[in-house]
Amino acid sequence: MQYEPGESRSNMFGGNSNWRGPIWMPLNYMIIQSLRKYYEFYGDEYTYEFPTGSGNKLNLKQIANELTKRLIKLFEPNEDGKYQYHSDDPDKVFTNDEHFKKEHFFYEFFDGNTGRGLGASHQTGWTSLIANLIMEMDED
Numbered sequence: 001m002q003y004e005p006g007e008s009r010s011n012m013f014g015g016n017s018n019w020r021g022p023i024w025m026p027l028n029y030m031i032i033q034s035l036r037k038y039y040e041f042y043g044d045e046y047t048y049e050f051p052t053g054s055g056n057k058l059n060l061k062q063i064a065n066e067l068t069k070r071l072i073k074l075f076e077p078n079e080d081g082k083y084q085y086h087s088d089d090p091d092k093v094f095t096n097d098e099h100f101k102k103e104h105f106f107y108e109f110f111d112g113n114t115g116r117g118l119g120a121s122h123q124t125g126w127t128s129l130i131a132n133l134i135m136e137m138d139e140d
Contacts, residue, residue, distance in 0.1 A: 006110075006111035025130065035067070036064045043059070047059050048063065068134075085107055085115055105121040
């Protein structure tokens with residue numbers, strides 16, 4: 001097995017029908033919620049290196065906030081004014097048309113290296129969990 005940043009390149013585990021990449025909002029949301037819940041119990045008692053190899057020690061709440069910021073960044077305009085999840089798609093109407101370029105798409109999952117939106121973009125309400133993450137963001 002190897003790291004797959006986006007769509008599966010093998011049929012293992014059902015290929016693309018079961019693989020939803022490393023940025024799949026429901027799973028990421030549950031991980032962040034779990035970190036917040038564990039923080040309620042452990043508080044500042046435990047700190048962990050985040051990101052790995054950085055030497056930077058954070059508590060579980062701070063780690064949850066950092067992960068939240070990374071997910072929110074997918075929905076913020078980049079330096080070109082385009083959203084990260086479809087910034088590399090110049091031929092799509094929603095990247096250039098004035099009526100659509102400021103509208104958000106809730107993709108099924110996202111490429112772990114580029115943030116490009118993958119899978120369905122019009123029926124996957126779970127990606128709207130980003131709104132919950134924004135509201136739950138709690139920085140101290």
